[in-house]
Amino acid sequence: MAIELKMPALSPTMEQGTLAKWLKAEGDRIEPGDIIAEIETDKATMEFEAIDEGVLSKILIAAGTEDVAVGAVIALIEGEGEEAATPAPAAAEAPASAPAPAPKAEKPAPAPTAKDPAIPAGTSLTSTTVREALRDAMAEEMRADPRVFVMGEEVAEYQGAYKVTQGLLAEFGPKRVIDTPITEYGFAGIGTGAAMGGLRPIVEFMTFNFAMQAIDHIINSAAKTNYMSGGQMRCPIVFRGPNGAATRVGAQHSQNYGPWYASVPGLIVIAPYDAADAKGLLKAAIRCDDPVVFLENELVYGRNFDVPDMDDYVLPIGKARIMREGSDVTIVSYSIGVGMALDAAATLADEGIDAEVIDLRTLRPLDTQAILTSLAKTNRLIIAEEGWPTCSIASEVIAVCMEQGFDHLDAPVLRVCNEDVPLPYAANLEKLALIDPARIAAAARKVCYK
Amino acid sequence: MAKQPAKPSVAKKTSVPTGDHPDFTLHSLQDAFEANKRYAADDAEMMEFYRQMLLIRRFEEKAGQLYGLGLIGGFCHLYIGQEAVAIGLQSALDNDRDSVITGYRDHGHMLAYGIDPKVIMAELTGREAGISKGKGGSMHMFSTEHKFYGGHGIVGAQVALGGGLALAHQYNNDGGICLAYFGDGAANQGQVYETFNMAALWKLPIVFVVEDNQYAMGTATKRSSAETAFYRRGTAFRIPGMEVNGMDVLEVRAAAEIAFAHVRAGHGPVLMECNTYRYRGHSMSDPAKYRTREEVQEQRDHHDPIEGLKKTLIEAGKTEDELKAIDKGIRADVAQAADFAETSPEPGAGELYTDVLVGEY
Numbered sequence: 001m002a003i004e005l006k007m008p009a010l011s012p013t014m015e016q017g018t019l020a021k022w023l024k025a026e027g028d029r030i031e032p033g034d035i036i037a038e039i040e041t042d043k044a045t046m047e048f049e050a051i052d053e054g055v056l057s058k059i060l061i062a063a064g065t066e067d068v069a070v071g072a073v074i075a076l077i078e079g080e081g082e083e084a085a086t087p088a089p090a091a092a093e094a095p096a097s098a099p100a101p102a103p104k105a106e107k108p109a110p111a112p113t114a115k116d117p118a119i120p121a122g123t124s125l126t127s128t129t130v131r132e133a134l135r136d137a138m139a140e141e142m143r144a145d146p147r148v149f150v151m152g153e154e155v156a157e158y159q160g161a162y163k164v165t166q167g168l169l170a171e172f173g174p175k176r177v178i179d180t181p182i183t184e185y186g187f188a189g190i191g192t193g194a195a196m197g198g199l200r201p202i203v204e205f206m207t208f209n210f211a212m213q214a215i216d217h218i219i220n221s222a223a224k225t226n227y228m229s230g231g232q233m234r235c236p237i238v239f240r241g242p243n244g245a246a247t248r249v250g251a252q253h254s255q256n257y258g259p260w261y262a263s264v265p266g267l268i269v270i271a272p273y274d275a276a277d278a279k280g281l282l283k284a285a286i287r288c289d290d291p292v293v294f295l296e297n298e299l300v301y302g303r304n305f306d307v308p309d310m311d312d313y314v315l316p317i318g319k320a321r322i323m324r325e326g327s328d329v330t331i332v333s334y335s336i337g338v339g340m341a342l343d344a345a346a347t348l349a350d351e352g353i354d355a356e357v358i359d360l361r362t363l364r365p366l367d368t369q370a371i372l373t374s375l376a377k378t379n380r381l382i383i384a385e386e387g388w389p390t391c392s393i394a395s396e397v398i399a400v401c402m403e404q405g406f407d408h409l410d411a412p413v414l415r416v417c418n419e420d421v422p423l424p425y426a427a428n429l430e431k432l433a434l435i436d437p438a439r440i441a442a443a444a445r446k447v448c449y450k
Numbered sequence: 451m452a453k454q455p456a457k458p459s460v461a462k463k464t465s466v467p468t469g470d471h472p473d474f475t476l477h478s479l480q481d482a483f484e485a486n487k488r489y490a491a492d493d494a495e496m497m498e499f500y501r502q503m504l505l506i507r508r509f510e511e512k513a514g515q516l517y518g519l520g521l522i523g524g525f526c527h528l529y530i531g532q533e534a535v536a537i538g539l540q541s542a543l544d545n546d547r548d549s550v551i552t553g554y555r556d557h558g559h560m561l562a563y564g565i566d567p568k569v570i571m572a573e574l575t576g577r578e579a580g581i582s583k584g585k586g587g588s589m590h591m592f593s594t595e596h597k598f599y600g601g602h603g604i605v606g607a608q609v610a611l612g613g614g615l616a617l618a619h620q621y622n623n624d625g626g627i628c629l630a631y632f633g634d635g636a637a638n639q640g641q642v643y644e645t646f647n648m649a650a651l652w653k654l655p656i657v658f659v660v661e662d663n664q665y666a667m668g669t670a671t672k673r674s675s676a677e678t679a680f681y682r683r684g685t686a687f688r689i690p691g692m693e694v695n696g697m698d699v700l701e702v703r704a705a706a707e708i709a710f711a712h713v714r715a716g717h718g719p720v721l722m723e724c725n726t727y728r729y730r731g732h733s734m735s736d737p738a739k740y741r742t743r744e745e746v747q748e749q750r751d752h753h754d755p756i757e758g759l760k761k762t763l764i765e766a767g768k769t770e771d772e773l774k775a776i777d778k779g780i781r782a783d784v785a786q787a788a789d790f791a792e793t794s795p796e797p798g799a800g801e802l803y804t805d806v807l808v809g810e811y
């Protein structure tokens with residue numbers, strides 16, 4: 001069989017080139033490594049080297065021919081003892097038949113969403129701070145799974161910069177509760193590598209502002225390995241810590257990274273509001289085989305909420321929660337915004353507007369069904385987000401409503417977000433910059449045309 | 451072994467290892483410094499150092515009070531105990547040419563320039579008259595007029611930024627050098643070493659100063675750092691190191707003279723470790739459980755930079771009364787600054803939207 005020599009590509013983007021010159025003639029003996037021809041594009045010239053041995057039996061493309069397609073057969077080599085033969089026309093004219101159309105990629109339908117676990121009748125509730133609920137979630141998972149450990153700045157001896165890891169060092173010891181130097185990029189990478197190596201790290205960022213030092217590992221290392229390895233290499237890690245504005249800590253320490261991480265395929269992004277969700281979702285995050293960015297909020301850490309006294313309270317990831325049922329307008333929110341949305345709903349109720357409040361809880365994957373179902377019921381929707389408006393979760397929810405809920409809309413969807421400025425330090429300016437219940441209520445009235 | 455900071459014994463540690471190559475002079479600056487450790491200040495200079503350090507001390511004490519009263523919010527990191535570092539170094543700068551950059555613990559470095567305490571205090575209270583119009587706060591103060599480039603909240607970021615300021619000095623051939631301060635905790639950030647490499651490779655005019663106050667929040671250096679002799683950490687980049695008692699303004703000044711001359715002559719960066727101590731908590735909320743009261747008291751009693759200089763001044767013939775008079779004047783200035791910061795108005799609401807971008811699009 002003759003060996004076909006094909007037009008090579010000089011770069012990943014090259015589609016065609018010029019066959020500038022033949023350095024061998026028909027009938028010449030070819031050894032591997034011989035330069036047979038010169039190929040040119042507008043960017044470069046390359047020598048075409050033989051890797052086979054034999055006799056150059058036929059030149060199919062003449063020197064000087066332009067626009068030769070990459071992959072086109074340009075010459076034939078006969079191995080030792082073979083008869084020179086004219087190539088079959090089909091081969092010479094390849095590709096003769098039009099390539100089969102690429103099969104269209106179908107996005108798999110989302111799995112039927114799981115429901116929150118039923119809380120058995122008679123289960124007692126304990127008023128718990130979000131801070132304690134998070135700690136309890138970590139402690140329970142650490143008791144259950146020896147692969148789980150916590151690392152971060154001041155998480156051990158100091159008991160956590162915001163006291164979320166309080167008591168963990170005493171119970172689990174320094175092997176599993178590890179103080180790191182201030183080296184976010186380094187320890188995020190070490191955590192990610194440990195997850196690849198089979199451990200289940202919980203990496204605490206003192207605040208997510210400092211995770212910007214580490215965002216390369218979160219996105220390039222953690223989020224993409226499963227995909228790039230064709231599903232071989234898992235990265236079950238939780239990156240957690242406070243996110244969003246605190247109080248008067250200025251522009252570099254006050255930002256909501258929800259939209260940043262939620263835009264990255266390969267990540268799970270969770271941003272709970274109350275203590276029960278914080279606990280149930282953090283436990284789910286730690287068990288999850290995917291990398292999870294778990295966004296907490298410093299201003300909510302100290303708030304008390306009822307948490308069911310159950311041995312193993314785990315919530316489904318990717319499922320929103322109706323915090324308050326209503327029929328006139330839907331207020332979608334997450335994290336600290338949920339509390340403000342509930343306050344706004346209470347104000348609106350006094351005015352005769354019945355608002356439904358939805359806590360997204362997970363920002364990626366987004367529970368679009370919950371949003372659309374509520375929209376179909378109320379026909380009006382706003383989003384309250386403690387974060388910048390541009391390219392936000394709010395923008396995403398609006399897109400979902402436009403694409404999939406248009407027929408249900410009786411008013412444009414509005415977003416209530418922070419002002420589009422870096423957060424100022426001055427007390428009065430900070431107040432002006434951040435969302436509050438009054439602004440949420442005003443937007444709700446507006447979409448109700450009241 | 452845990453390092454005993456800011457004690458005379460510190461400086462007796464061996465100097466930087468020299469390596470094999472004969473022209474590898476990492477130790478030469480330290481040798482020059484050891485030969486003559488205390489700057490020979492004249493009386494007027496010494497009095498000025500005293501005044502400046504005391505101003506920082508009193509200003510910070512007042513800031514602590516105002517924080518307690520709720521007039522200052524967010525994070526507020528005091529410089530009390532570390533005064534000799536900023537004054538010793540910055541008094542040796544050529545302020546027409548040189549630049550300075552630091553982290554969030556920045557009040558002292560601003561005051562070292564002689565910037566009006568009123569506009570600094572007004573920034574702390576978030577008022578229109580503040581040096582950042584109230585929009586930056588304690589951690590984010592800048593004075594481009596003085597070539598003071600802030601005021602940065604992300605630990606370690608100022609080191610790379612300082613490298614950039616030094617690049618600009620070199621690029622413009624303006625004869626200036628950059629002084630980049632960072633903490634013992636910041637010294638573990640990767641970008642610090644990336645910057646060291648480029649600074650040494652390109653011979654950038656920069657003095658890296660580790661203000662080793664023994665703790666990063668609640669973490670003692672020995673719990674975070676494999677090498678706590680920070681001055682050695684440039685060795686791999688062939689950056690000469692210096693180890694300085696940061697509780698003695700005259701030692702710091704002497705070291706500054708040597709380091710600045712080396713850098714200004716085009717020999718590339720210097721890494722200086724100033725051993726010092728912060729008396730107060732990391733910021734205003736600090737559980738202070740990571741060290742003993744006795745440890746803090748020991749530093750105050752035996753290594754205080756202001757008391758130390760006072761002793762030298764008295765030996766030189768100054769009287770207690772003269773020094774008291776200085777303190778009195780400073781207290782009055784600081785009280786005035788506080789009044790100003792309390793009573794001056796908040797920024798106008800329109801300021802919310804200003805300064806986001808320079809251009810209009």
Ligand SMILES: Cc1ncc(C[n+]2csc(CCOP(=O)(O)OP(=O)(O)O)c2C)c(N)n1
Pocket residue numbers: 153182184206210213555603604605606632633634635636637661663665666667732
């Ligand atoms: C990248 C980053 N990580 C964490 C923090 C939180 N933080 C602020 S100051 C600090 C300690 C820094 O200690 P050090 O460098 O020794 O400086 P010092 O406060 O002692 O002056 C930490 C962890 C931060 N601001 N930036």
Ligand SMILES: [Mg+2]
Pocket residue numbers: 633634635661662663664665666667
């Ligand atoms: Mg420190």
